[in-house]
Amino acid sequence: ALDNLIDFLAICASHPRAAGNIFxxxxxxxxxxxxxxxxxxxxxxxxARLFPVPRFLLQAAAxxxxxxxxxxxxxxxxxxxxxxxxxxxxxxPPLSFEDGLRHVVSGFxx
Numbered sequence: 001a002l003d004n005l006i007d008f009l010a011i012c013a014s015h016p017r018a019a020g021n022i023f024x025x026x027x028x029x030x031x032x033x034x035x036x037x038x039x040x041x042x043x044x045x046x047x048a049r050l051f052p053v054p055r056f057l058l059q060a061a062a063x064x065x066x067x068x069x070x071x072x073x074x075x076x077x078x079x080x081x082x083x084x085x086x087x088x089x090x091x092x093p094p095l096s097f098e099d100g101l102r103h104v105v106s107g108f109x110x
Contacts, residue, residue, distance in 0.1 A: 001027055001100025004093040011091050023085040029097035030079050043101040044108070 008025045012018040031039070034050060041048035055075055062071035085091055095103070 001093070001095045001097075001103065003095045003103070004100065007094050008085070008091055011089050015089050017088055021084075021088065023089075024080050024082050025085060026080040026082050027093050027095070027097045027100060028082060028086075030077070031097065032077060033074050039098065039101055040105065043098070043105045 004027055005025065008023075012023065037050060038048045058075060059068070059071050062068050
């Protein structure tokens with residue numbers, strides 16, 4: 001969530017131990033593409049329309065059209081280890097994953 005990023009940057013700007021470090025930051029909530037779509041739909045008050053497709057078919061189709069990297073982004077998992085930034089700065093995101101999604105979709109849903 002943008003609010004979480006802004007909060008993290010504010011901590012980095014004022015925390016004496018932040019200088020000279022490289023941090024990874026996230027909402028502390030690992031989520032798959034399917035979970036993200038379902039959570040967005042829930043926050044928007046609509047039903048997610050997902051169709052089960054075997055991964056090997058998606059991968060074969062993506063490889064056939066030279067889009068294997070897109071398959072990896074959709075079906076793979078990106079897990080960000082934020083333990084260093086949490087431990088060093090004592091930071092945790094003020095906004096939950098669900099609240100962040102609700103905040104985002106509020107600008108799109110009438």
